[in-house]
Amino acid sequence: MSHVLTLNAGSSSLKFGFFRLNGTVEDPDPRIVGSIERIGAGERAHIKAKRQDGFVLIDQEFGRNHVPDHDTALARAVEFLKEQRPQAKLDAVGHRVVHGGPDYDEPVELTQTVMDRLAQFEPLAPLHQPHNLAGARAALKLFPEAVQLACFDTAFHRNHPWVNDTFAIPRKYYDQGVRRYGFHGLSYQYISETLREVAPHLHMGRTVVAHLGNGASMCGLMGGRSVASTMGFSALDGLPMGTRCGQLDPGVLLYMLMNEGMTPAEIEDELYRKSGLLGLSGLSNDMRTLEAAGTEEARQAIDYFVFRIRRELGGLVAALGGISTMVFCGGIGENSALIREKVCAGMGWIGMELDETRNMRNERIISTDFSRVRILIIPTDEEIVIARAARDMLARRAETAA
């Protein structure tokens, strides 16, 4: 029996999935999914994992400093999986890699040359890319026999029309790779594939997806393909996020450099780690904390988050030439009735009408029966997208070898 391990490394977390493959066509079976959160020196990391039927296999805190980095986190995750499935043979390890640059519009096998190329994009996604690649290096050592592949968050957006791929700066930068890449592509691919399966008529139409988590972006889909995204060159643009600023006048960067005398490293830290909901509220990057806080600053942070989503929604509807479906996903999109209600309030002019009760209950369809635009909640699943890519890559290799 073939198995696939999926790894998704964030700045302080590692999500893992252990899938059984059932041939080359059927969906991989998620046997165990879990995560290690709060990786870092001086932290108490936490491992959680569930079986497919929801049974909790582990939910445990490590001692302080026991998981200081991603290498250790991967070793801990693998130890745990080996205890659970001592006999399982691992055929592939699929890695989420945030940035694939201009070259990759589909998953690719990770070789040393590919790893070197991907390391060049580390400055464009400093919260993720270095950790994604560290995870890949560690997995290459641990599982030298398994096929290792990278699945990119940028790949789903690589066929954007030129006007959505460029900035109005001298053309040499475009040629150097300074482009609007867009991110969260694995999530958007999952939403697109799910729509195709459960509602093919909606999949054919114009869809705006709001992926609202700690990282947040929105994507316009036409017939299931990405046409426009709110994120650009780096994972900073577009919506404000937990700790990232979102859209920013580049003049602000010049001000920080020239008037505040900040170094590039200080600016990077300010915009990636101290801005967004955290910077505005002065309290937290976590939406649950902000919703419960009731302070003026927390309310303002939420208001700004919602305002930018509504502005981008209008822009994406214009880019698509209309809208037939709106999808919410990500930790906030899937769970926060308050944010969804605020985003949809007064959007009747584009045909969106939210059903309050369905929204409060986090139902799959949350629009009224009369709403022209269907509003949906679809819990996203980046892991299964990676597992499917691994299945397909193994199938292609087997075909070539035959």
Ligand code: ADP
């Ligand atoms: P990541 O981008 O790290 O994968 P998630 O998609 O897990 O993030 O989203 C995390 C965000 O979702 C946090 O801001 C968290 O507060 C928010 N969230 C989760 N559950 C709820 C809830 N019930 N109400 C409001 N926000 C929530």
